[in-house]
Amino acid sequence: MSAQNEVTFRLSRSRRSVPRARALVHAVLGNWGLNEDTVDSAELILSELVTNALRVPVPSDRQVGIRIARSPLDGLLRLEVSDAGPGRPEVRTPDDDETGGRGLLLVEALSHRWGVEERATGIGKTVWAELKAPDIITAPVTKEVAAAAVRPGQTVKSWGEWHTVINVRSEHHGATDPTVVLTLDEAPPLRVRATEPLAVRQRSGNDQ
Structure with a gap:
């Protein structure tokens, strides 16, 4: 994948990183010319993945890695969030009186597919989600x-x-x-x- 088709950055382990991630993905996808529905879904997915990564019990100096990539040939947008923590996040169905725990349900509903994989280098894992984005297909x-x-x-x-x-x-x-x-x-x-x-x-x- 060529360099202009992906953007990577790192965020500190701070609550401010969630709105920052949303702003960054909004700017990147706007620059790529994606439609509003795709941008809105990507913002929600990325914010949920970053929120989950910030909850992982790791040293505070460990940053969260973000990768946004598009595949013009396949018409897919991929969002990746990496953290240094162990384990694999799983979709759960919270009780009606629970106020949280629905993040991955939202990711599953909005994405074409999603998954978890070990980081190729270093410790931890990468949680990724892909969205269908036909408007990025190269003519x-x-x-x-x-x-x-x-x-x-x-x-x-x-x-x-x-x-x-x-x-x-x-x-x-x-x-x-x-x-x-x-x-x-x-x-x-x-x-x-x-x-x-x-x-x-x-x-x-x-x-x-």
Whole structure:
């Protein structure tokens, strides 16, 4: 994932960190152009995860790690909160007279999926949640390139439809122009001159 698609920061173990986390995620997602519903859900989820992390009994000098990441290809927004404490948070259903304990119920309701994993480095754990955010999906870009420049994995337009290129090979017939043969998915092979321009579709920011 490219650097512009993720933001990381650390917060102190203070009550002020919850509203700060909400403000930070609001700013990041606003900069990414996400819709208001997604931003509101992300703020609620992150504030609950940070609140839970602050309740973990660890030394006061241990900070809480935050990571906000988007996946334009998948249309997913991922929120991560890391702390140095042991254990794994679990969803519980509090009694009607209890005033707390509903944080993970909210996270479960608002997110596409969520989970807990051990931190790759250091002690503690990371609690993460993913939201579906179709508005961050990168629109495909279409451009024309010479047939000889097409590579496997790209998508080309043939007979009015888009097909993924499985294989590319060249053919030489004496003094005539070289020919390129593209093996396509769910379509007959496409045989064209090497210099023939073809419409190629790819995701913005990809080097396909």
